[in-house]
Amino acid sequence: xTLDPVTLATPFFILAVILEIVLGKLGKARxxxxxxxxxxxxxxxxxxxxxxxxxxxxVFAATLWVYQHRLFTIPMxxxxxxxxxxxxxxxxYYWFHRLSHERRFWWASHVNHHSSQHYNLSTALRQTWxxxxxxxxxxxxxxxxxxxxxxxxxxxxxxxxxxxxxxxxEAVRRLPGPLEAVFNTPSHHRVxxxxxxxYLDSNYAGILIVWDxxxxxxxxxxxxxxxxxxxxxxxxxxxxxxxxxxxxIGQDLWRARSPREAAGYLFGPxxxxxxxxxxxxxALKAAWARxxxxxxxxxxxxxxxxxxxxxxxxxx
Amino acid sequence: MTxxxxxxxxxSLVAIFLLVALAAWARIARPAPALDADTARALIAEEFPDxxxxxxxxxxxxxxxxxxxxxxxxxxxxxxxxxxxxSLPWSKLADxxxxxxxxxxxxxxxxxxxxxxSLAEGGAWPPPMGEAGR
Ligand SMILES: [Zn+2]
Ligand SMILES: [Zn+2]
Numbered sequence: 437x438t439l440d441p442v443t444l445a446t447p448f449f450i451l452a453v454i455l456e457i458v459l460g461k462l463g464k465a466r467x468x469x470x471x472x473x474x475x476x477x478x479x480x481x482x483x484x485x486x487x488x489x490x491x492x493x494x495v496f497a498a499t500l501w502v503y504q505h506r507l508f509t510i511p512m513x514x515x516x517x518x519x520x521x522x523x524x525x526x527x528x529y530y531w532f533h534r535l536s537h538e539r540r541f542w543w544a545s546h547v548n549h550h551s552s553q554h555y556n557l558s559t560a561l562r563q564t565w566x567x568x569x570x571x572x573x574x575x576x577x578x579x580x581x582x583x584x585x586x587x588x589x590x591x592x593x594x595x596x597x598x599x600x601x602x603x604x605x606e607a608v609r610r611l612p613g614p615l616e617a618v619f620n621t622p623s624h625h626r627v628x629x630x631x632x633x634x635y636l637d638s639n640y641a642g643i644l645i646v647w648d649x650x651x652x653x654x655x656x657x658x659x660x661x662x663x664x665x666x667x668x669x670x671x672x673x674x675x676x677x678x679x680x681x682x683x684x685i686g687q688d689l690w691r692a693r694s695p696r697e698a699a700g701y702l703f704g705p706x707x708x709x710x711x712x713x714x715x716x717x718x719a720l721k722a723a724w725a726r727x728x729x730x731x732x733x734x735x736x737x738x739x740x741x742x743x744x745x746x747x748x749x750x751x752x
Numbered sequence: 753m754t755x756x757x758x759x760x761x762x763x764s765l766v767a768i769f770l771l772v773a774l775a776a777w778a779r780i781a782r783p784a785p786a787l788d789a790d791t792a793r794a795l796i797a798e799e800f801p802d803x804x805x806x807x808x809x810x811x812x813x814x815x816x817x818x819x820x821x822x823x824x825x826x827x828x829x830x831x832x833x834x835x836x837x838x839s840l841p842w843s844k845l846a847d848x849x850x851x852x853x854x855x856x857x858x859x860x861x862x863x864x865x866x867x868x869x870s871l872a873e874g875g876a877w878p879p880p881m882g883e884a885g886r
Contacts, residue, residue, distance in 0.1 A: 450767050454774060461778040470832045471776030478768040486761070553834035558771070668836045670829075670864025683862045723802055 441594035449601060453557045456607060465607035467556055472672040474558045479674050480548055481561030491568030499577060499586045508583035518592075521584050522643075525576070525592040529642035532575050534653070537637055537717075543706045544681035545570050551677055553664040555629050560604035565678045596642045600625075620645045623657045630661030631668075633724035636717040666707070666720065681706075781833035786814025792828070793819065799837035800826050809879040812853070812872035818845070818879060827859070829867050836864055845878035 460467030510517045536546035545564040552559050579589050600620070608622040615621065620641040628639040638655035641648050648654035669677060688701040697710050707716035715723070787795065792810045796819045806820040816829035825840045838859050848857035854870040855877050871877060 446764075450771065453771055457771075457774055457778050457780065460780040468780055468782045468833070469775035469778060470781040470834075471772055473832055474775040475768070475772045478771060482761070482764050482768060485764075553832070558775070664834065667838070667861075667863055668831070668834065670831055670836045670838075670859070670861070670867070672832065676863065680863045687862065727801060 441591060441598050445598045445601070449557070449561065452602065456557050456605060459607065467605070467607055468554055469556055469558065470554060473552055473554050476672050476674050476677050477552055477554075477558040477562035480565065480677060481563050483565050483674075483678065484548075484563035484567070487565045488568055491573075495568065495573045496586060496590075498573075499580045499589065502577045503580040503583075503586055506581055506583040510583040510585070510588075512585050512588050517584070517588070521579065521588055521592045522595075524579060524582075524584075525589065525596060526642050526644050527647060528575055528579065529596055530640050530647040530651070532572055533640040533642065534651075535575075536572065537640065538705055539703055540681070540685065540706045540708065541702050542570055542572055544685055545572075547665060547681045547706075548678060550629060550665050551669050551680075553662075553668055555604060555606055555626055555661070555663045557601065557604055559629070559663075560601045566682065599643050604629075616645075618644060618646060624648075624654075626661045626663075627655050627657050629663050631664050631666055632659060632662055633720040634659075635661060636666075636721055666715070666717075784830055784833045784835075787811075787817050787828075787830075788814065792817035795828050795835060796826050796837070799828060799835075800839070807879075810872075812870040812875060816867060816869050818869070820879075827867060829869075838864055838867075842878075848877055850877050 456465065456467045457469055459465035460469065510520075533546075536542040545567040548564045549559075549562050552562055576589060576593070580586055603620060603622045603625045605622050606626070610616060610623050611619075611621050616623065620639070620643055624639045624641065624645050627635045630636075635655055638653050639645065639648050640653055645654065669680070685701060689698055692698040692701055693710075700708050700710060705716045705718065707714045707719070712719075785791075787810050789808060789810060793805060793808045796808065796817060797805060800819075800821065803819075803821040803824070803826060805826070806822075808817055808819045810817045811829075816827065819826040820842060823842045825842045825845050826837070827839065828835050828837045830836075838861060840857075840859065844860075845857065848855040848869070850871065854868050857867050857869060859866060869877075
């Protein structure tokens, strides 16, 4: 049994869910729970922990190997080392999270976290079963190469995960201004979980919302969020919830007529199709902007992540 | 598979069971009253904002609705306390199998494979074509 921050925090997670349900029941806080939705979210959480154990050894061995070839030796006992890893890990998380939304191969794992139409503390525990297999853990290796000890990286990742638990709630409306300016909050993350076109692909932050403000992906909460994914799941089948996007990718690859199409289905943005018959987030946002008569929002950052010919613009 | 690991997993399963039971007992799902002609139309318009809606058919139990838009069938149906939206070519509605006052219709989608559309008293399937969406 490991005593990492996530394990230590689990009893707190359970108590917090109980508290949210009871406050919702008493009408003291805004909280909606649906039994089958809660069952799927919590089962995905437990399954994610078990699936993570299967790849944890490989991930830790790789991190250790990179650490043996490190540039510097950063002491775990220094306060500045913790300050530095707090910022650098959070920056890594931002790009990991952004990749997980903007490229279908990684979205196929991350979609699990977003497929509930609810937004409550149980949604926070709704985690991927396949995230260890898609190679996204490679993004954290540069921290080991810089010289942060592997246990320090693991602890910081867990701290981030624990922080992100409590923001999955409708019970907290807004925090005082300076906190909303700097930190990821329930309000900012509600926007991230919303399927309203204007909210798609925004607020990727882990702990610090400043990354979204810096990289142009910040959207403030305005109209009420409608939670879930663009095409919500039709039932509460847990196997479907865990693997549906991989199955859809498989179907598309089977039908792909060229390597270019196959690459588009795998690494294009979710909703990419060769003839533009499906809608990407960019297309949905553009349609929304057209409906309200405004200008189509520019997306300069998108281009950086986009291989030639695979951009998210509708191909009309 | 150490005893500690098994114990931790077992404790997690028990915790999940208790939390789900508590969530179900609390009855704090979002209100999802049966759809009528107006609420169904509003919901479909929200889900398909770029489609012009023609006639709307509401299922007998108010748990689903279909709108015609040109040669497309725009479908919404309830899942838990939320709704799911999909579209089909109108001609595909004819593939639905009616039995016991409801129609089972395949949606051809991994994430939402089928819908059960309950027919209103004397309801016909597929819905009469009527006028197309404007
Ligand atoms: Zn996300
Ligand atoms: Zn989240």
